[in-house]
Amino acid sequence: MPSLSRMTFLECGKCQKHHAASEPQNVCTDCGGPLLARYDLTGKLPSLEQVLARRPGQNRLFELAPSELGPGAPTLGEGATPLIAAGRLCSDLELPRLLIKDEAQNPTGSFKARGMAAALARAAELGIGAVCLPSAGNAGGAAAAYGALHGIEVHVFVPASTPAPILHETRALGAKVTLVDGTIADAGAALAPLAQEHGWFSLATLKEPYRLEGKKVMGYELFYDLRRLPDVIVYPTGGGTGLIGMWKAFDELEALGWIGSNRPRMVSVQAEGCAPMVRAFEAGLDHAPPIESPAISAAFGLRVPGALGDFLILDALRQSGGTAVSVSEEELLADTRELGHKLGLQTSPEGGACLAAIRKLRAANWLTADDEVVLFNTGHGLKYA
Numbered sequence: 065m066p067s068l069s070r071m072t073f074l075e076c077g078k079c080q081k082h083h084a085a086s087e088p089q090n091v092c093t094d095c096g097g098p099l100l101a102r103y104d105l106t107g108k109l110p111s112l113e114q115v116l117a118r119r120p121g122q123n124r125l126f127e128l129a130p131s132e133l134g135p136g137a138p139t140l141g142e143g144a145t146p147l148i149a150a151g152r153l154c155s156d157l158e159l160p161r162l163l164i165k166d167e168a169q170n171p172t173g174s175f176k177a178r179g180m181a182a183a184l185a186r187a188a189e190l191g192i193g194a195v196c197l198p199s200a201g202n203a204g205g206a207a208a209a210y211g212a213l214h215g216i217e218v219h220v221f222v223p224a225s226t227p228a229p230i231l232h233e234t235r236a237l238g239a240k241v242t243l244v245d246g247t248i249a250d251a252g253a254a255l256a257p258l259a260q261e262h263g264w265f266s267l268a269t270l271k272e273p274y275r276l277e278g279k280k281v282m283g284y285e286l287f288y289d290l291r292r293l294p295d296v297i298v299y300p301t302g303g304g305t306g307l308i309g310m311w312k313a314f315d316e317l318e319a320l321g322w323i324g325s326n327r328p329r330m331v332s333v334q335a336e337g338c339a340p341m342v343r344a345f346e347a348g349l350d351h352a353p354p355i356e357s358p359a360i361s362a363a364f365g366l367r368v369p370g371a372l373g374d375f376l377i378l379d380a381l382r383q384s385g386g387t388a389v390s391v392s393e394e395e396l397l398a399d400t401r402e403l404g405h406k407l408g409l410q411t412s413p414e415g416g417a418c419l420a421a422i423r424k425l426r427a428a429n430w431l432t433a434d435d436e437v438v439l440f441n442t443g444h445g446l447k448y449a
């Protein structure tokens with residue numbers, strides 16, 4: 065069957081070298097940079113009306129997704145998460161146009177499902193039989209789910225501090241779990257020699273091109289729901305895949321002629337004990353030096369001491385007129401409770417961190433009552449028990 069994807073090649077985000085999309089790829093073989101999927105946007109593409117008439121879900125615009133199977137690709141129902149009005153919090157914060165994109169409603173309870181849905185679908189098409197990744201937790205659970213869906217063996221290396229419900233989930237979905245002392249970076253170091261020895265394909269953040277393609281769809285969905293982009297996006301940043309992915313989606317939306325050149329102001333939120341992006345943003349750096357001894361945080365998805373896509377994150381923050389904000393552990397926990405008590409959303413602490421950041425930005429009048437602001441809640445609170 066001919067491919068239903070319009071993907072043409074992979075381009076290095078750092079040195080722009082092209083790589084074949086028809087075979088398994090990790091990072092750029094020249095410079096080690098992350099690879100971005102490129103599509104043929106000329107010729108006949110569906111109109112916005114045609115896309116909106118399709119069933120909502122991650123694969124709605126399958127022409128600009130990596131899988132060749134289009135609407136026929138196996139799915140667990142990922143994507144099409146709701147954009148929820150922030151109710152009582154709008155008046156508390158004097159932000160009448162505050163919205164929550166609730167990514168907790170994805171399979172496996174986090175937005176990691178989006179990236180893994182795309183990555184494992186493509187891995188199956190490329191004949192990959194075994195994959196591996198270091199994970200702070202949620203990525204491992206999502207990889208396990210989509211590995212099971214596609215019949216691919218999954219090896220996950222996680223910090224020993226990963227919450228029990230996530231370890232349970234990952235094992236229940238058939239993955240092999242290895243506990244490592246330290247952070248996701250230590251898990252990555254422990255995994256590397258074994259991956260080499262066994263020939264496992266790495267799905268580590270931005271060391272594989274298609275997780276980004278799954279996460280970019282969050283940017284498309286904001287546009288489908290609002291028919292415009294919001295003024296501000298507040299995003300809890302670890303490896304930054306979602307932020308980089310949405311930024312890429314906006315360029316594609318513009319190339320499709322569906323939006324103009326305006327972009328939302330992008331805000332990265334991190335926990336004080338591990339805030340490499342905030343430090344680098346404030347210091348005016350293009351790259352983020354890794355954090356030496358990152359503190360434990362309830363928001364473990366943000367505990368990424370050094371990100372491969374740091375330069376892409378910083379670029380998006382600056383180009384968009386955005387900013388980067390760190391919040392304390394007390395602040396993020398208090399605002400996680402607030403989201404539960406005031407909205408009925410049992411969010412991950414990463415979602416709470418975003419509310420705490422919004423509170424600070426509103427107090428400083430960086431956010432005004434006119435701004436349409438989207439807060440990303442990236443996971444479900446039940447996973448953190």
Ligand SMILES: *Cc1c(COP(=O)(O)O)cnc(C)c1O
Pocket residue numbers: 174176202203269300301302303304305306307365366412414442443
């Ligand atoms: C992984 C994760 C993050 C960070 O996501 P990136 O796109 O890699 O920056 C945020 N929140 C939760 C719940 C996560 O699991």
